[in-house]
Amino acid sequence: MKLSKVFRAALDLVVPPLCWVCREPARGRLCGHCRQQLPWIEPLVPRRRGSVLQQQWSPLEFEGPARALVHALKFHSATALAALMAEHLVDALPPRAFPDDATLVPVPANARRLRQRGFDHADLLASALARRVRLPLDRPLRRETSVFNGQRGLGRSDRLSGRGLQVTAAGAVPSRAILVDDVCTTGATLERCAKALLGAGAFRVGAVTYCTVP
Ligand SMILES: [Zn+2]
Incomplete structure (x- = not known):
């Protein structure tokens, strides 16, 4: 021991x-x-119109204890919770959610928030998940700071359209990537990240989030 x-x-x-x-x-x-x-749901998220994601998995609804765990990870620096959330993901998702040739890519944090919190919750979750499913982890995405400073102050229609969010890919990107984030609210962030990866040469991009707003 x-x-x-x-x-x-x-x-x-x-x-x-x-x-x-x-x-x-x-x-x-x-x-x-x-x-x-824990509010378990059917984990394969229905495809949104116009989505560039090959598949999206999310085993929990953003409610009750799942919501509380996400908030604890995000706002109370409960970094050890990332391991528990990764455990839930592995227990709930089928093996095909994690293909052998895939690389996990955390959704990048807003730079200002990263400075405030001192850690990146999506990166912690992706790292814990990568260890569990024994897949490589890569961090090719950068989130640009825009005049809007993130999406939180924006309305739903703005967030749906991805307004105020710029994501770029730096360097080589994996040909098959799985984006990892804690919550999927509208899907706009995942779509922006997926487009950045596909534009930089990725062949297929899927996503796994701990919970989702149905
Ligand atoms: Zn309890």
Whole structure:
């Protein structure tokens, strides 16, 4: 057993870990009750009109404990949750969601947010997922800072159209890429990223997100 694991086990005896969703004592990062409340859905996301994505997978609805886990990862620096979310993805998605010749590509964070948070949640999730499914990880995408500083302040129609979001691919891109992000809201971000990869020479681009807004 690694020293860190011994330390963790000893710490758990003194301070029992709390569920990240309901803050009750729990074994692991999610209590049994919250685990049962996870809003699983049919994971193959219906194709949006005009989509350039080959396939999109998302096993959970952006609701309840799934939403709480995403917020904890994003806003409370609960970086250890990335491993739990990767575990959920691997458990819920079929093997064909992760073809042998694919490379995982995290959806790039907004530069300003990255500076504020100090970590990139999509990158953490993609890294944890890459370790689990034993696929390579590449980071060819860059998100340009625009006058809008991201999409959060924009209305739904603006976000749907991808307004305020510029993504470019730098250097060589994998021929088969799977974009990884925590949430798919409108799909505009994934489409922009996929177009950047296809424009830079990728042959096929799919996507995996932890949850989605149906
Ligand atoms: Zn709980």
